[in-house]
Amino acid sequence: GxxxxxxxxxxxxxxxxxxxxxxxxxxxxxxxxxxxxxxxxxxxxxxxxxxxxxxxxxxxxxxxxxxxxxxxxxxxxxxxxxxxxxDYFDLDAGVGFRVDGTAAAADAADDLAFVPEAPAGATGIAFKHAHSxxxxxxxxxxxxxxxxxxxxxxxxxxxxxxxxxxxxxxxxxxxxxxxxxxxxxxxxxxxxxxxxxxxxxxxxxxxxxxxSRALYDYTTEAALVMPCALLDMEGLPQPPALDQVRPSWEQRCASLAEAGVVEGDDTASRARSARELLSSAGWTEEALRAGALSTGFDLWRAVAATYASAYTGAGVGEHPCGMSWAVVGEGGPRPATAAERAAWWSDASGIPPGNGIMLLDASVMALDPGLGGLQCLRALWTGDDARGEALRAGVAETKAAMPxxxxxxxxxxxxxxxxxxxxxxxxxxxxxxxxxxxxxxxxxxxxxxxxxxxxxxxxxxxxxxxxxxxxxxxxxxxxxxxxxxxxxxxxxx
Known part of the structure; x- marks a missing residue:
């Protein structure tokens, strides 16, 4: 700018x-x-x-x-x-980051910023916001x-x-x-x-x-519904690969219709229904339009997954929706290299995906891969089970007092x-x-x-x-x- x-x-x-x-x-x-x-x-x-x-x-x-x-x-x-x-922690190698940002093994340094409690044999990546x-x-x-x-x-x-x-x-x-x-x-x-x-x-x-609405509330709402709703809007800002993600957004419309979240017999009517749903929830035209970037980058899901873990106090292997994080190669999760680890502290955003680390969802579905995990994340806000109560209690702790x-x-x-x-x-x-x-x-x-x-x-x-x-x-x-x-x-x- x-x-x-x-x-x-x-x-x-x-x-x-x-x-x-x-x-x-x-x-x-x-x-x-x-x-x-x-x-x-x-x-x-x-x-x-x-x-x-x-x-x-x-x-x-x-x-x-x-x-x-x-x-x-x-x-x-x-x-x-x-x-x-x-301050990510490599569970495969037992390596975290020292006060000066350099990587070191947990058994060789006493000044690591974050060493998570983890069960024996845990693999992948832990990070402070999600796993502290x-x-x-x-x-x-x-x-x-x-x-x-x-x-x-x-x-x-x-x-x-x-x-x-x-x-x-x-x-x-x-x-x-x-x-x-x-x-x-x-x-x-x-x-x-x-x-x-x-x-x-x-x-x-x-x-x-x-x-006022909690970030977790409107983030999980957007993650589920916005991909479909944006198909009812013309002249969207162009995040990278917008045309490539459009088929998956059309599938989301079909998934939401099948779940009874939106109405309509075709993509156009379902997208219109999704857009009306978000508008009635308080989303403005301007916010929806700019939300195309967060949708195109799958940012809503990344944020929701991390915050679900934080609000419920989940440790490594305890994510309420079974999600985890790992370095991923062509054949799936793999150990990180020393060069990859060295860049995390300086370059990573604090919320994967990014820097070679991917979000792994145990609820992947064939036609709409992210749907199952997103439905679980949303249910933590709308449901009445113990996990949902724990998450909402964690959210309540974040309310700001008045100045x-x-x-x-x-x-x-x-x-x-x-x-x-x-x-x-x-x-x-x-x-x-x-x-x-x-x-x-x-x-x-x-x-x-x-x-x-x-x-x-x-x-x-x-x-x-x-x-x-x-x-x-x-x-x-x-x-x-x-x-x-x-x-x-x-x-x-």
Whole structure:
């Protein structure tokens, strides 16, 4: 979207980087924290920006969100991977990742970030978001606070002549997008008066009432129904291989009709029924259209499978729908090579598939391979058995508390977001926070979908604008407000 040319900066900022593990009380596994301290840290205007990673990314997953705005102006930046990240564990080789990101065998290193409990003979790949057993999303706000605490500690070590650094003498701004946006809004609800301001972009956030829907609810709904519904829409954005997946979408329409989910005797009528079903559930035209990319990349299923494991506290081999992950070759699952393992920590997204690791579904059906697994994942939300109750209890633990009335919160969201629709996430949060007396502003940005990174695709670049410039502007205006300017109001941009 023009990063580094029309907006943003990739100029070098000299400084130091510090990293460690932090542990939330009661958690089985630590989360990573990392602090970047510019040499030109402004001692006269102490500033710490806290940025949790987006998605399930590793510890460097929020650099583009915070660093280009914060570091050049002399602010330090503290990061957390929020208990997820790219600390995969190779069950075949018994290898995980150390604090510096290098691979090592569990019996030869005592500083691995994640070593899962696994039954003897377990094979494949385990990763922290799915297999830690900790439901990390429930602790996102505490992860953010611990990253901030580590930031203050690092500043005291980096500049001992200026120590100590406290909440009351250091400006602390939390900023995040997507899951990181949800994390900073969870942090806003923590007590203690430690935050000075919050900027949340396209946040995955859940509250009571106001039309709020859990990510797991609308993700499993989209995974099942959206492939069929998109066949009723013309002029879709073109994810890679759209024409190749169209036959499978037509089969999904047939499967849904057979299951009684949609009506119609042919693909056109079934697609229309599916689209009406999603519209009645709150999906806007813009969200459906942008959702074509998540559907084309099979992202809905990947997210749902990981979160089902996390919300139910499942360990290795305990997925509630029998799903697992492994490196896959031409003949099926196989052990990873050392070269493949070495790239996971730096390159992986935190949620496979990706980097050679595939999602394995034990419920594969001949005509509609993903249907059985998706029906199981959806039933965890809609059913009333013990597994469903456990999953819904895990989701309930992730609800965000309301911010203190005096804490300025600015929420920025694209109107075309097809992964985390405004109607299910940011708007309910803003409405709930205002009803509780919060100081919240809401910027709704037109022609912006969820993934700035996908603007490298020509068709997306022609249709959509990036979100990050508006997030940087939000940080700028919040910072001015803390210096005495008026708090920015709502905006449609």
């Amino acid at each position: 023009g990063y580094g040319t029309s907006y943003g900066s990739v100029e070098a900022v000299p400084g130091r980087e510090f990293s460690a593990y932090a542990a939330v009380p009661g958690a089985t596994h630590p989360h990573r924290v990392l602090v970047q301290v510019p040499d030109a840290f402004d001692a006269e205007r102490r500033c710490l920006v806290v940025a949790p990673a987006s998605g399930s990314r590793g510890i460097h997953g929020a650099i583009a969100v915070a660093a280009p705005w914060a570091l050049p102006r002399g602010c330090a930046v503290a990061y957390t991977d929020k208990g997820a990240g790219s 057993g900790d439901n990390p999303e429930a602790d996102w706000g505490r992860h953010v606070r611990q990253a901030a605490e580590y930031g203050l500690d690092v500043l005291a070590r980096a500049f001992p002549d200026q120590a100590p650094f406290h909440w009351d003498d250091t400006r602390v701004i939390a900023v995040g997008i997507s899951n990181g946006g949800g994390a900073v809004l969870q942090a806003a609800g923590l007590e203690g008066g430690w935050l000075d301001a919050v900027v949340a972009g396209e946040p995955n956030v859940l509250v009571d009432g106001h039309g 203190d009335a005096g804490l300025p919160v600015l929420v920025v969201h694209g109107t075309d977001d097809g992964l985390i629709p405004m109607a299910f996430s940011s708007k309910p949060y803003v409405d709930a926070a205002r009803a509780a007396g919060g100081t919240v502003s809401y910027w709704q940005v037109g022609d912006v979908q969820h993934f700035d990174g996908f603007l490298v695709l020509p068709d997306y670049a022609a249709r959509y604008k990036p979100l990050l410039p508006h997030l940087y502007e939000a940080l700028e205006q919040v910072d001015r407000h803390l210096d005495g300017a008026a708090f920015p109001g709502d905006a449609r941009l």
